[in-house]
Amino acid sequence: MWKNISSSTWSPWTTGIVLAFLFLISLYLLGEPAGTITAYSELIENGKEAINGNFPALDWRVIFLVGIFFGAIIAAIVGKNFKLQLFPEDHLAKGPSFYLTLGPVYSFLGGLFVMAGLILAGNSFLKLWNDCLGLYMIVGLFLVIVFIEAVIIGTMLTLRVEEKKKK
């Protein structure tokens, strides 16, 4: 069973059920969903303290993020697909003039926009996902806008890449 869990790719059906239960366990054990936006600002504060030579106080929110990092490492190692990769495949396909210059800029700006949007919206994606299970309709509005916009921009980007390939 462990071999199945650790080495095969989980189906989205299993993943969806497991995630719903993880959200529930988090609410039961901690009284609030894990992975809120505060965790990331705490991470910055902890980083500042570490730079100043002080040992940062352990915050459960930051520990949760550390847990995600190590959980992914464990999963990749036991699944035998841990591979260091410097550039994404789709960036590599566009050549060195892209993946050495524009690629990292796109990634950085993408990350900046994602987090800026989440700060404006009021919380992290995980918390919004969690609120969705509580049927809070305002979260539904957020997710619908994100999805529609990402589909439009994603399709435009894909079409551009395919046009370039044809040329």
Place this chain on the structure above:
Amino acid sequence: MHPLILTGVPRIIAALLLGLAFGFVLQRSKLASRKTLVDQFSFKDNTFAITFLVSVAVGIPIFYFTSKYNIIRLDPGSYQFWGVVIGAIFTGLGIAYCGHIPVTAIASFGSGKLYSLWILLGMLAAFPLLKLIHPIVNDYILDKPQPMNVNALAQNSLFYSGKTVMLYTIPIVCLVLALFLRLIQPKSTDRKKHSKED
């Protein structure tokens, strides 16, 4: 029955274990892969949407009954209409470009995708930047008159407004949508092939 709400060291251990579980699940399900989210928005691979819809379909009845019997406490926090709308526009744009949400970026970095560091740095840079432009954000977005009281709307989850019909309707709609997305998924994005590519 009440939520456990651990404190002190047990809370930190619980958070660590939950983080490990989330990281493990995200990596094994390929949600931590940039390709999964990028392909989602061009409907080449519907893994992310199916996962989300299944979690909602399963989570809604579980959340309803556990909150009804006080096993968990639901708190939506505070939302502002324009903050949510403009935040969603920014987030959608960002996801289309970087192919990650914060947790998947962390899990992706953990599974050896070093390029996710750029995404994570961008995400962390958003905090000082937003702090810097806080007065502008307040004036033009958050302090704008809201077309509706979203917090009242948020506090009144459909669970509490007595519309328990939603308890069955929304999960069924989510499952039907998930099945539909699975059916329209191109065969070329077979999970095994995807796994090899990743």
